[in-house]
Amino acid sequence: MSFLQRSTRFGINSSQLALARSVSVTKVATAVPVDHGMKVCNPKTSTKRERVVVLGSGWGGFTVAKNLDPKLYDVTVVSPTGYFTFTPLLASTSVGTLEFRTALEPVRRLKNVNLSMARAESIDFKTQTVTLNSAVPSPATSSSHSLPPRAHNKAMTIAPEKHQDERFVVGYDKLVISVGAFSATFGTPGVYEHAHFLKDIRDARAIRKRILDCFERASQPFIKEAEIRALLAFRIVGGGPTGIEFAAELHDLITSDMKRIYPDLVGFSTISLYDVAPGILLSFEESLREYAMRRFSRDNVIVRPNSRVLEVGPGWMEIEGEGKVPFGLLVWSTGLEPNPLIKSISQADKDPRSQSLFTDNFLRVLDKETGEPMKNVYAIGDNSMIKDGPKLPATAQVANQKALNLAANLNNAGTEKPDTEFILRNKGSMVYLGSWRAIIDRTATNVSGPKGEVTGLSAWFLWRSAYWSMSSWRNRLLMSVYWGMNLITGRDISRF
Numbered sequence: 001m002s003f004l005q006r007s008t009r010f011g012i013n014s015s016q017l018a019l020a021r022s023v024s025v026t027k028v029a030t031a032v033p034v035d036h037g038m039k040v041c042n043p044k045t046s047t048k049r050e051r052v053v054v055l056g057s058g059w060g061g062f063t064v065a066k067n068l069d070p071k072l073y074d075v076t077v078v079s080p081t082g083y084f085t086f087t088p089l090l091a092s093t094s095v096g097t098l099e100f101r102t103a104l105e106p107v108r109r110l111k112n113v114n115l116s117m118a119r120a121e122s123i124d125f126k127t128q129t130v131t132l133n134s135a136v137p138s139p140a141t142s143s144s145h146s147l148p149p150r151a152h153n154k155a156m157t158i159a160p161e162k163h164q165d166e167r168f169v170v171g172y173d174k175l176v177i178s179v180g181a182f183s184a185t186f187g188t189p190g191v192y193e194h195a196h197f198l199k200d201i202r203d204a205r206a207i208r209k210r211i212l213d214c215f216e217r218a219s220q221p222f223i224k225e226a227e228i229r230a231l232l233a234f235r236i237v238g239g240g241p242t243g244i245e246f247a248a249e250l251h252d253l254i255t256s257d258m259k260r261i262y263p264d265l266v267g268f269s270t271i272s273l274y275d276v277a278p279g280i281l282l283s284f285e286e287s288l289r290e291y292a293m294r295r296f297s298r299d300n301v302i303v304r305p306n307s308r309v310l311e312v313g314p315g316w317m318e319i320e321g322e323g324k325v326p327f328g329l330l331v332w333s334t335g336l337e338p339n340p341l342i343k344s345i346s347q348a349d350k351d352p353r354s355q356s357l358f359t360d361n362f363l364r365v366l367d368k369e370t371g372e373p374m375k376n377v378y379a380i381g382d383n384s385m386i387k388d389g390p391k392l393p394a395t396a397q398v399a400n401q402k403a404l405n406l407a408a409n410l411n412n413a414g415t416e417k418p419d420t421e422f423i424l425r426n427k428g429s430m431v432y433l434g435s436w437r438a439i440i441d442r443t444a445t446n447v448s449g450p451k452g453e454v455t456g457l458s459a460w461f462l463w464r465s466a467y468w469s470m471s472s473w474r475n476r477l478l479m480s481v482y483w484g485m486n487l488i489t490g491r492d493i494s495r496f
């Protein structure tokens with residue numbers, strides 16, 4: 001697609017091209033406040049279609065953009081990655097059960113949706129503009145190597161990327177804030193530097209490489225037994241669904257593929273899961289938690305509740321009352337902390353504990369001063385919560401349903417149809433436990449279908465079917481191929 005065509009997709013006509021070109025490369029010295037000298041690079045070109053700017057391409061942002069009516073709205077998604085990550089499949093991709101592409105959907109594949117590959121840095125609610133920072137370095141100046149996979153969190157929090165001074169401004173008629181949240185470290189020293197997160201496909205890729213590196217290094221003839229044990233000590237901090245599913249997938253990899261490839265080494269490997277809480281999967285029914293504990297104990301996955309990690313270093317972590325223990329890989333999954341963009345917003349009402357943006361039942365962001373909905377600003381997903389509503393978990397289910405509700409309400413514009421308040425249709429929760437076993441908690445559902453609990457092989461089958469059916473046709477095809485291939489040839493263990 002030519003530059004002209006792409007610009008037209010952004011609602012910029014040919015007479016505005018020169019301006020747009022100069023605006024998009026305007027450099028400013030500081031991030032905030034918004035430089036009002038910068039011109040908006042997507043000026044309104046139509047009185048018929050409103051400009052909707054969606055910040056983020058996750059479960060909330062991608063879904064809302066996909067479902068907005070293109071006859072009513074000129075939609076632009078702002079995202080530093082440019083793709084949607086199907087997070088429930090990340091653990092499977094991190095051990096090679098699935099190919100990375102099965103968990104991705106590029107925004108560019110959405111019809112009638114523009115993409116700006118950039119990070120939103122600040123929002124000016126008065127002028128209805130957002131200052132963005134390009135996430136696309138110049139190919140001429142950037143390194144020939146791709147960004148380090150774990151640059152995701154690091155780059156946004158502690159180590160700003162080199163191309164951080166390419167800022168530009170987009171204007172909106174309606175703004176949807178759905179930038180999600182970051183992985184929480186609770187200030188534990190060394191986590192950013194030495195642990196792996198599992199939030200994005202690049203994290204999954206880094207984890208897979210690290211596991212394979214550990215086995216390959218342990219197989220070198222000069223490595224002593226103590227070092228082999230340290231290299232093959234796989235530790236996970238966080239006993240929520242993400243930590244549990246990663247432990248389960250890792251167990252499957254080790255007991256099938258690694259056992260075949262490194263038969264002399266697997267006996268030295270251990271999987272240990274730590275949590276500061278007195279148990280794991282605390283949001284699940286007690287009988288399901290007990291089932292999970294029994295399965296893990298049968299599969300030799302060590303669960304260590306009441307364990308507080310004090311510090312993490314290169315290849316070790318210090319646990320309160322226990323001292324330093326070595327690891328080859330440490331996966332850190334202990335909940336969420338606010339995205340810096342959300343922290344930077346001072347005009348909106350926020351939950352004092354989580355810093356999430358408060359919305360009303362129509363998902364409109366509330367003004368801090370007046371408590372009234374702010375004009376044309378909405379928030380969905382992990383960066384928001386409904387004020388005075390039931391406390392909903394930070395899940396894909398909630399983000400996805402909020403996005404669908406918001407898109408439907410926005411698509412009502414110009415009709416007599418009243419907007420509908422958001423009410424969660426709780427379909428239950430499920431977690432994979434390894435060895436083709438899962439648990440499903442449907443005790444609190446408010447939708448049709450059986451209530452109660454499902455465990456074992458049937459739960460595993462439902463777990464796989466659910467995620468298969470939620471993916472695009474392209475990814476369903478890929479998933480079927482990879483699941484089939486694993487049975488015949490084993491998992492993908494390429495290191496790159």
Ligand SMILES: Cc1cc2nc3c(=O)[nH]c(=O)nc-3n(C[C@H](O)[C@H](O)[C@H](O)COP(=O)(O)OP(=O)(O)OC[C@H]3O[C@@H](n4cnc5c(N)ncnc54)[C@H](O)[C@@H]3O)c2cc1C
Pocket residue numbers: 055056057058059060061078079080081083084087088089090091118119120121178179180181198199200242339341380381382383394395396397398399
């Ligand atoms: C490994 C894993 C497994 C999970 N499994 C499940 C599950 O099985 N079921 C379930 O219900 N939930 C699951 N979750 C939780 C679920 O993924 C989240 O609740 C969900 O992703 C929240 O959606 P969101 O749109 O708010 O944020 P996200 O999906 O995190 O998306 C945020 C988006 O914003 C972008 N972004 C960030 N900062 C900026 C910025 N400054 N400017 C512009 N864009 C920005 C990001 O690149 C991303 O595209 C899982 C989470 C993980 C990590």
